[in-house]
Amino acid sequence: QREDFQHGFISMIERVSTDKSLLDTIAEGIKKAMEDEKLKLVVKQVLIEGLADSDLQEAMAKTFLRSVKVGIVEALSDAELREICSAGAREAMSLALQDSELKDTLKNALIEVIGDPDVMAAAYRGGFS
Numbered sequence: 001q002r003e004d005f006q007h008g009f010i011s012m013i014e015r016v017s018t019d020k021s022l023l024d025t026i027a028e029g030i031k032k033a034m035e036d037e038k039l040k041l042v043v044k045q046v047l048i049e050g051l052a053d054s055d056l057q058e059a060m061a062k063t064f065l066r067s068v069k070v071g072i073v074e075a076l077s078d079a080e081l082r083e084i085c086s087a088g089a090r091e092a093m094s095l096a097l098q099d100s101e102l103k104d105t106l107k108n109a110l111i112e113v114i115g116d117p118d119v120m121a122a123a124y125r126g127g128f129s
Contacts, residue, residue: 075081
């Protein structure tokens with residue numbers, strides 16, 4: 001593999017992909033081409049066929065998951081976002097605890113759990129920590 005060729009190719013792609021005049025010309029050409037109903041039908045068929053391809057689906061899923069993972073990692077390292085999420089969670093919990101129906105549901109669930117002999121036996125044996 002020739003590094004000079006690789007760098008040259010990457011440089012060319014970067015220049016082409018940022019050339020507004022070229023991008024506008026391509027967009028205009030695609031727009032005009034899509035006015036042809038027969039061509040539109042062919043493009044739709046190719047897209048549908050491509051989307052049904054299992055290799056493409058797998059590649060798209062991997063790319064999507066990779067993007068989500070990067071986003072989560074970046075979000076976790078963002079102190080402001082963590083504080084906003086924490087404040088939102090605290091507010092949601094506060095509002096939830098003001099809901100009498102939810103409080104009654106939680107109370108009844110706790111009463112049911114405490115009344116369960118197996119749960120109580122496990123608690124006495126140290127099954128909960």
